[in-house]
Amino acid sequence: MATIKDIADIANVSIATVSRVLNYDETLNVTDETRQRVFEAAEQLSYQAPSRKKRKRKFKIGLYYSYSLEEELDDTYYLSIRVALEKKLEQEGHKIYRIRSGDQPERLRTIDGIICLGFFVKEDIERVSSFQKPVVFIDSSPDTDRFDSVVIDFHKATRKALDYLLELGHTRIGFIGGVDTDQFGNHYYDLRQEVFESYLKSKGLYRGEYIKIGGYNPKDGYLLLKQLLELEEKPTAVFVANDTIAVGLYKACSELGYHIPEDISIIGFNDISAAQFMVPPLTTIRLNTEFMGEVAVSLLQDRLISVRDICLQITVPTKLIIRESAIGVK
Incomplete structure (x- = not known):
């Protein structure tokens, strides 16, 4: 199991800083970038990627995130999915393109497919659809007839x-x-x-x-x-x-x-x-967030390689992790 020292070594900060970041100490005066390094290091240490042979075909994948850096640091749920998602894409040899809110469809002509992570309103969904690329949504399933998705029950x-x-x-x-x-x-x-x-x-x-x-x-x-x-x-x-x-x-x-x-x-x-x-x-x-990222990449690869027409929705199971913060009533 990863220790605070392991996280500190990867993030290049002190053990005390790691402890205070992980406990959301509001009195800690560090930049958002430093906090992000700490959270990402913690996620990377807990992430165990399976050893698989790389696929022969490589793609350029667009990643569209609906949230800001500040929102990601407030709730690191999306950060953990993002770390696993980007690591999986790198391991498979795919190129990553970050889609910005102002990107126009003509700028995305060279992209093969898109993975969307976060909470998206109707206007966002229609905009993504206008790019006319295969799309996988993570943590939402706006239209099972048009998009693949990876969700939690x-x-x-x-x-x-x-x-x-x-x-x-x-x-x-x-x-x-x-x-x-x-x-x-x-x-x-x-x-x-x-x-x-x-x-x-x-x-x-x-x-x-x-x-x-x-x-x-x-x-x-x-x-x-x-x-x-x-x-x-x-x-x-x-x-x-x-x-x-x-x-x-x-x-x-x-x-x-x-x-x-x-x-x-x-x-x-x-x-x-x-x-x-x-x-x-x-x-x-x-919530097995690392697995959600992996499954999203696999769904998009399958869609691109097999030219699959049928949309799939994958529901990732959850597990109760019993530690020490809940006991029986006295």
């Missing part, structure tokens, strides 16, 4: 987390999540929240005051858990929409004198590289 993944908490005897369970907003001001609610609410309602355990929604970052996690802990009847466990939010929950508990998991159990989502270094290590849902 968020319904099943959310139920895994909730079933584990129920097995531990928790009946007062909170949720902290976020909402996506596009450039036109439209809001898109988290599917994990929908599943959380419907599943607990089916068990007779849903409580609206235990739902807190903000941004997908440590700061909002910190503020929202404080709100939950102000309730007269506090939740005994909280499920969060990503591990980055959970970092903020840890800070709030530390400041308020609550102990994890003795006073409150926490389950995250994504299994980012920092999760294993949190104190206590975070129980979370692993």
